[in-house]
Amino acid sequence: MPDIKLFAGNATPELAKRIAERLYISLGNATVGRFSDGEIQVQINENVRGSDVFIIQSTCAPTNDNLMELIVMVDALRRASAGRITAVIPYFGYARQDRRVRSARVPITAKVVADFLSSVGVDRVLTCDLHAEQIQGFFDVPVDNVFGSPVLIEDILKKTDLNNPMVVSPDIGGVVRARAIAKLLNDADMAIIDKRRPKANVSQVMHIIGDVAGRDCILVDDMIDTGGTLVKAAEALKERGATKVVAYATHAVFSGTAAMNLANPALDEVVVTDTIPLSDEIKALNKVRALTLSSMLAEAIRRISNEESISAMFDA
Template identity: 65%
Template sequence: KISKKLKINLSCSHVGRFSDGEINIQVNENVRGDDVFIIQSICSPSNDNLMELLIMVDALRRASAGRITAVIPYFGYARQDRKIYSSRVPITAKLIANFLTNVGVNRILTVDLHSEQIQGFFDIPVDNIFGSLIFYKDIIKKKKEDKITIVSPDIGGVIRARAISKILNDVNIAIIDKRRNNSNTSQVMHIIGNVINKNCILIDDMIDTGGTLCKAAKALKKNGATKVYAYVTHPVFSGNSTQYMKYSEIDKITVCDSIPLSKKISESIKINTQTLSNILAESIRR
């Protein structure tokens, strides 16, 4: 999709496996002195996709590419960005940054990093695109039809919600205050703001297990919200999340195509997909 927007043909390369399962990559055309863009999300299977990216960068560097930009729509391992629960845990976001820098990447282009401070882990330029902007046209339609409130499912997402609110001429904001029990589960506590008789627009950077959004939607409906629409950049959908989302209080989910959705997921829940290709193509063109 990105290459079509840019009217540029995709380069020819081979990505395969040796008999023992190791990744085998070969670049099949001359890239000497070229400005090369590698598009690869670090999503499931995360380890395989990460290694493919690193090996591809190494192959291009050894083929004398002029500049290498890693276009990573979904930056995996980003949630482990600091020490919280124990002094004996890794900071994998920094580790991945080191891998990419040391292997020879010259620039990173990504979308909605889980936390903005990850940009500081790199010693190379990082462009972190605000992916939620692609939801603007869909949200503006709902604003014209009904009274809406932009909702952040946690304190950490307030900046993202405020940005959307500002674009919509300062639409009201609500915040859900929750207490996280561990890295993958959370418990909604209470809502800051008025959601009575409002169509609530939940804005978040990712859906993983679905716990945060499902409990947020339940709390919003309990507090008088008419409908709840979720707009999420990265559809991770791990574990039994699809079943969880299917029976949730969320009326509709809209996600980006930063992570490929399986046919099973697409058919099992009320989900709409919008493409990042336009915004990524424009960023590459610049």
């Protein structure tokens, strides 16, 4: 294996440690903090000249701080003559700002962030479950978008308390994801929730396509934000006879009133991954579990460093 150097910002320290352990290396020695005026302070405290460097940093909340940490770390490593720099961004913030709906006077911030990373000196990006896969095209450097679904599916298959399970997509846009997961769950039945969203972070369940009566429903999505959509979906499923509702998602954004929403008894369990750390408030609910993607991300890093195929990781 080439000389891999693994560095981490302050966004996902536990995930970074787990990835390092699975690669049998130590995290690089770097100071990532703040000056007294709040500006980001970065210093690389070891030789990285010619090394294959990977920076692990989700751009989750506080989004702007974590993004700037990543940007400044890239610049520091580039000026220290790193051979190649890969930004490992398990959760890519701003991904939902990927288009101008009806030509509204709004930015395409996902493109702005992609340009920012490319211009500062990132050679490659490794991310997980982008909100929209076409965001890869916003970058001027190669992007590997891996998937958390194998880890989620493995957990679902281990569950012994699911009877007559049915995979449910929380909206029309998630049908492809739900269908792929249902296929891997022994061709499980599917249902779709057709909803209308009058404004950001507010949704209204309108109609359920499929018979969920007497079924244990598995809601699958790429992320959970405030949880409002999830709760309305769970309530609608229970009203139509579902016996249990378990939600699976890769990214635990959990902003705003998420803790209050997830406490709703219509949701029996919520399973996410560690691309974003859970707050103490969320942990206190005792119904949210976080699976680790460290093995998958470590394997992706190993393959990138060895110039091996990433897509082969997900070949059926």
